[in-house]
Amino acid sequence: MSTQRPDQEPAPTFERLREQIEDTREELGHTIEALSGKADGKMRLHDQATAVKDQAAAKGAELTDRIHDAAEHGVQLLKDHTPDPLLDRAARAAQRLREKTARAARSAYRTPDVAWQESGPMADPARARRLPLLAGGAAVVVLLIAVRRVRRQR
Template sequence: MTERHHDQQELREQIEHTREDLGRTVQALAAKADVKARAQEKATEVTRQAAAKAGELRTMAADVAHQVQDKLPEPVKETAVRAARQTRGNRTVVLAAAAGTTVVVLLVVRRRRRRS
């Protein structure tokens, strides 16, 4: 009887092990079938990668801008600084000019489309 009891115990252990394996397999298949969750994970990863790349590009652009500034002649630098100050002081004028230009461009495009 001891041998029979041992065989039954071994069989129970095998059944339990098989159930655990089956449970893990079902969970893995359910995760693969969950398209929404997988898409969300992929979107999160792509967003993270894009943010990292944007940071790299920002740093590169700043480096290039500094290199260009270093190579500019002083009169050009002074003119650029003066123009920037004037623009900051007259934001309303600059915005109004940009809005006016946009309206003119839209009207021209609209008129050309009517003629076509």
């Protein structure tokens, strides 16, 4: 006769224990797969973000190259369509401007401090509006060149 109570299950056999261990291992394997899937999802998102970042950098570099090429092409077209005498004249004017600027810089070192102090109140407004003044001066030079060119063509 057995010493078991009717509400208890019989003691598991060796084969039954082995089956339970296999079932537990299988469940554990599914759990690990699920957890690694979640971690893998984070890695996939990280990889996708890196890929998008790299793709954006490549596209930016490509666009920069295209803009640079277009600008070079525009400069070349401008040079091709600008008459040689005008280019020569512009080069001579630029050289004269460099020489005059160098002369002015040399004379500025010889200018007495009193002159600088007296000219300061008059020069400050011009310094504050340097860009518009330079742009206006450049526009006047371009306009004068265009007018002279039109007059010579008549």
